[in-house]
Amino acid sequence: MSTASVLAAPLAAEVADKQSGEPFFFWLLAVVSVLAALGMIFMRKAVHSALLLATVMLSLAALYAIQNAPFLAFVQVIVYTGAVLMLFLFVMMVVGVSSTDSLVETIRGQRFWGVIAAIGFIALLGAGLGNAALGDSAGLNQANAEGNIVGLARLLFSKYVFAFEATSALLITAALGAMVLAHRERTEPKKTQKDLSKGRFLSADHPGPLPGPGTYARHNAVDMPALLPDGTPSELSVNPVIAARTDTAARHADLFGGTEEEALERDVAAVKAVTAEAEDADAESRSVKSGTPAAGGGASEGEAGQ
Amino acid sequence: MSPGHYLALSAILFTIGALGVLVRRNAIVVFMCIELMLNAANLSFISFSRMHGNLDGQIIAFFVMVVAAAEVVVGLAIIMTIFRTRRSSSVDDANLLKY
Numbered sequence: 001m002s003t004a005s006v007l008a009a010p011l012a013a014e015v016a017d018k019q020s021g022e023p024f025f026f027w028l029l030a031v032v033s034v035l036a037a038l039g040m041i042f043m044r045k046a047v048h049s050a051l052l053l054a055t056v057m058l059s060l061a062a063l064y065a066i067q068n069a070p071f072l073a074f075v076q077v078i079v080y081t082g083a084v085l086m087l088f089l090f091v092m093m094v095v096g097v098s099s100t101d102s103l104v105e106t107i108r109g110q111r112f113w114g115v116i117a118a119i120g121f122i123a124l125l126g127a128g129l130g131n132a133a134l135g136d137s138a139g140l141n142q143a144n145a146e147g148n149i150v151g152l153a154r155l156l157f158s159k160y161v162f163a164f165e166a167t168s169a170l171l172i173t174a175a176l177g178a179m180v181l182a183h184r185e186r187t188e189p190k191k192t193q194k195d196l197s198k199g200r201f202l203s204a205d206h207p208g209p210l211p212g213p214g215t216y217a218r219h220n221a222v223d224m225p226a227l228l229p230d231g232t233p234s235e236l237s238v239n240p241v242i243a244a245r246t247d248t249a250a251r252h253a254d255l256f257g258g259t260e261e262e263a264l265e266r267d268v269a270a271v272k273a274v275t276a277e278a279e280d281a282d283a284e285s286r287s288v289k290s291g292t293p294a295a296g297g298g299a300s301e302g303e304a305g306q
Numbered sequence: 307m308s309p310g311h312y313l314a315l316s317a318i319l320f321t322i323g324a325l326g327v328l329v330r331r332n333a334i335v336v337f338m339c340i341e342l343m344l345n346a347a348n349l350s351f352i353s354f355s356r357m358h359g360n361l362d363g364q365i366i367a368f369f370v371m372v373v374a375a376a377e378v379v380v381g382l383a384i385i386m387t388i389f390r391t392r393r394s395s396s397v398d399d400a401n402l403l404k405y
Contacts, residue, residue: 026307030315037319037342041326046334053338056319060345067312067356069364072348072371079371084341084378091382092334095395106331106398114328118321125317134309138359151361152368160365167372174376181383184390 025066033059050088057081068140071148211237312353319346333385333395337378344374 036055043049057080065073105111143151156164191199201207211226211234223246226237235243319342326339348367355363389395 022307026311030311033315034318034322037322040342041322041330041335041339046332049335049338053342056342057345060349063312063315063349064352067352069352069355069367072352072364072367075368075371076345076348079375080341080345084375087378087382088334088338091386094386095334095389111329114325117328118325121324122317122321125321126314129310129313129317132310134313134357137309137353137357140356140359140361143359143361148361148364152364155361155365156368159362160369163369167369170373170376174379178379178383181380181387 019066022066025062029059029062029066033063046092047089050085050092053088054081054085057085068144069148071152206236309353309357313350316346316350316353319343319349331396331398333388333397333400334382336397337381337385341374341378344370 033056036052036059040049040052040056043052057076061073061076061081064070064076140148145151146154211228223238223242225233225235225243228234323339323342323346326342327336330336330339348370351363351367351370353363355361355367385395388400392399394400
């Protein structure tokens with residue numbers, strides 16, 4: 001390093017540390033991250049909190065990138081937003097998305113005193129920051145001269161190599177701990193298909209599958225209960241949700257009480273009445289169009305011609 | 307932008323996280339607030355790294371991330387185990403040691 005470069009280095013570092021557009025991005029990301037963090041603690045649903053935390057983490061990743069820490073910015077996105085937050089969402093789905101916080105305070109005045117403590121804490125931190133002589137930042141251009149990742153690797157594998165090794169032990173312990181905690185010990189032998197079948201027949205309930213919905217040959221909608229051999233509708237055959245919503249038994253009121261032949265005759269009569277009505281309407285429209293009351297064959301030809 | 311700006315932002319985020327830990331009762335949200343506090347600390351580490359012109363701060367932030375990842379894995383496993391036995395993820399319901 002020549003003397004000229006040694007003399008010029010601090011000045012160059014100071015100048016080069018100024019990044020174009022930094023204030024704009026800083027204020028934008030600061031406002032976004034603080035608002036998202038506030039939203040995170042005030043949202044009642046845990047999923048909304050998780051998504052706002054993702055916003056905070058992405059803003060912080062951008063702030064790291066602005067501050068000459070590209071490697072940590074990417075690690076922040078991949079590890080925090082990608083892995084940790086997905087783990088949070090995964091556990092949230094297992095535990096139950098709908099679980100919202102109760103607004104009942106178990107300790108009286110806890111929220112009030114929590115806010116007071118937070119205000120006191122930020123006041124202390126602000127006082128500390130205000131009194132600190134921070135000076136100007138030196139900038140990382142010299143440290144990052146070989147590239148940020150190379151610089152980090154040089155430190156990580158020399159000065160901090162023992163901490164790095166300890167990290168591996170920590171990670172293995174954490175993985176083992178998670179496996180031990182999440183593992184559920186089986187307290188009884190697993191039931192085979194034979195055991196399940198035996199249990200079904202020994203219980204007083206239905207041994208076979210429940211009757212399906214629908215009444216064969218007349219209706220097959222899911223809200224129509226199946227008919228038992230004696231003609232009574234079976235409530236078991238309908239989904240309990242649908243059964244609770246509608247009076248499924250009443251749907252067979254036409255059949256229940258009367259014989260099946262009577263019901264069939266009623267159906268046939270209803271179908272005949274509808275067809276006759278439709279034919280009448282057809283004939284009328286044809287006579288209006290062609291001006292002549294046409295017979296079936298001629299009219300169909302005329303329609304095909306149009 | 308002077309390092310002070312970043313440190314102030316970090317302090318605000320840390321305080322919001324601490325407030326969340328104090329006022330929220332859902333264990334998962336409390337855990338997310340702890341993550342927010344760790345992230346705020348990381349931001350100040352990176353600001354210090356830039357202020358001093360060496361990469362030690364970034365290395366520390368990197369270690370914080372590793373510890374946070376391990377902590378999340380174990381913590382969420384504990385939350386799931388408590389949920390399995392007590393059917394609740396509220397921090398008020400896990401109070402057996404109190405009596």
